[in-house]
């Protein structure tokens with residue numbers, strides 16, 4: 001395969017609806033890249049979702065449709081992007097098993113992304129082996145399709161690094177089969193949660209969802225962390241670490257006005273409610289059309305499942321081809 005062919009692949013775990021952190025970290029890039037790529041894949045990573053939800057398959061199953069809806073509503077176009085379900089491409093599991101031989105337990109335990117997630121989930125030594133090894137299965141997610149450009153949130157960079165180690169080891173041991181992959185992250189950095197925590201996440205309960213109603217968004221913004229010492233309107237306020245300003249910086253297109261507002265806030269005389277109301281408007285402008293498309297798509301869930309089914313057929317074709325090549329390379333092509 002020529003190196004300059006651009007094959008994009010990305011995915012979401014179906015463990016909850018997607019939020020603005022996903023939007024700025026990865027979804028915006030997927031939407032853009034589907035127009036530039038030679039091929040574009042989007043995976044509902046249900047097997048990965050099960051790695052820390054083995055006892056709750058209903059949750060994973062129930063969110064397959066939700067994450068597909070979120071992506072379609074944001075503008076993922078099934079004509080341009082092959083949308084599929086991970087578990088329906090069993091070659092990915094096969095490839096994962098073979099990749100597992102190339103990775104040590106020590107290396108798995110060292111991955112900072114996995115370490116952080118283990119801490120968030122309170123796993124300690126009792127981490128499911130499948131969860132610890134999810135970067136290996138993610139390598140299979142990516143490499144079955146020979147994808148080389150991966151839009152992901154910043155938190156996933158150590159996973160992508162591990163994928164490239166697997167590429168190098170595989171090629172060294174079995175002959176050149178895969179190309180190294182590149183990541184693409186959003187240009188605003190990781191989105192903070194509404195509470196000021198460095199990461200927006202469902203488990204931290206500090207997220208604004210792409211599908212949230214205006215009422216819910218308003219409530220969340222009104223509760224946003226600002227400057228705890230900015231008690232009276234006339235007090236001088238702090239802009240740094242103030243979540244409302246962090247969001248305005250990212251989502252408000254009128255940058256000049258934001259500069260002015262910041263000056264005013266720092267001097268004193270600008271109330272939190274004013275900037276919060278502005279942010280609500282800005283977010284509503286972004287979310288309203290997405291919400292409307294989502295509501296329309298949600299009326300016909302079978303149509304969405306059909307998109308995934310048709311995409312899965314296409315993804316499998318690529319997977320079967322890659323597995324034939326892999327089996328040959330590892331000398332397990334008997335008959």
Ligand code: TRP
Nearest residue numbers: 009010011012013045048138141
């Ligand atoms: N680990 C990713 C996340 O939690 C989801 C994912 C699964 C993924 N497989 C992938 C992302 C392949 C990119 C490529 O967001």
